[in-house]
Amino acid sequence: xxxxxxxxxxxxxxxxDSAVIKCTYSDSASNYFPWYKQELGKRPQxxxxxxxxxxxxxxxxIAVTLNKTAKHFSLHITETQPxxxxxxxxxxxNNAGNMLTFGGGTRLMVKP
Amino acid sequence: DTEVTQTxxxxxxxxxxxxxxxxxxxxxxxxxxxxxxxxxxPPELMFVYSYEKLSINxxxxxxxxxxxxxxxxxxLHLHALQPxxxxxxxxxxSLRQGTNxxxxxxxxxxLTVV
Numbered sequence: 001x002x003x004x005x006x007x008x009x010x011x012x013x014x015x016x017d018s019a020v021i022k023c024t025y026s027d028s029a030s031n032y033f034p035w036y037k038q039e040l041g042k043r044p045q046x047x048x049x050x051x052x053x054x055x056x057x058x059x060x061x062i063a064v065t066l067n068k069t070a071k072h073f074s075l076h077i078t079e080t081q082p083x084x085x086x087x088x089x090x091x092x093x094n095n096a097g098n099m100l101t102f103g104g105g106t107r108l109m110v111k112p
Numbered sequence: 113d114t115e116v117t118q119t120x121x122x123x124x125x126x127x128x129x130x131x132x133x134x135x136x137x138x139x140x141x142x143x144x145x146x147x148x149x150x151x152x153x154p155p156e157l158m159f160v161y162s163y164e165k166l167s168i169n170x171x172x173x174x175x176x177x178x179x180x181x182x183x184x185x186x187x188l189h190l191h192a193l194q195p196x197x198x199x200x201x202x203x204x205x206s207l208r209q210g211t212n213x214x215x216x217x218x219x220x221x222x223l224t225v226v
């Protein structure tokens with residue numbers, strides 16, 4: 001089955017700095033890579049996703065890059081704000097079942 | 113309607129009780145999922161329903177019994193649970209299984225087994 005590793009487990013940045021979270025996956029058949037943000041006590045919310053036919057995708061301050069050869073993908077948040085503080089999960093799935101396998105999560109803390 | 117609604121939000125039950133969790137969506141999604149999330153851990157898949165039929169059971173103990181009465185509803189029946197089953201139970205839906213669409217998660221039911 002798929003295995004997704006996520007680093008770092010915690011990340012502390014100053015407001016306005018950039019944050020980068022990295023994930024690796026094991027199954028070469030995986031072709032869909034979403035990122036979820038989960039605030040304390042709330043539901044995971046999809047913030048951005050990328051499919052394997054695309055190398056990079058950007059949505060305002062958030063961007064995701066994918067390297068299929070190396071089997072890794074990354075989340076980039078620029079100009080971080082205190083409201084970006086949350087746990088971020090990467091995930092991977094393939095067409096066979098659309099079952100998401102999640103990484104272990106990164107707790108991002110943005111200091112004002 | 114773009115939400116997945118879960119009830120109840122909180123549930124405390126004894127080990128001999130029988131209770132049910134409910135999940136509802138009206139987005140026309142035909143794939144629905146139950147996930148279990150322990151504190152500071154990622155969600156773990158329990159069950160997948162596709163077109164109201166159980167398609168995946170991730171070796172979940174029989175004390176958890178899922179049910180999908182129609183395309184909008186998903187239930188999780190609980191019986192004889194253990195304290196280690198205490199967790200946040202998340203329901204999610206997506207347009208279809210078998211192709212890659214993002215999930216919409218419900219807010220979850222926080223379950224405590226005493």
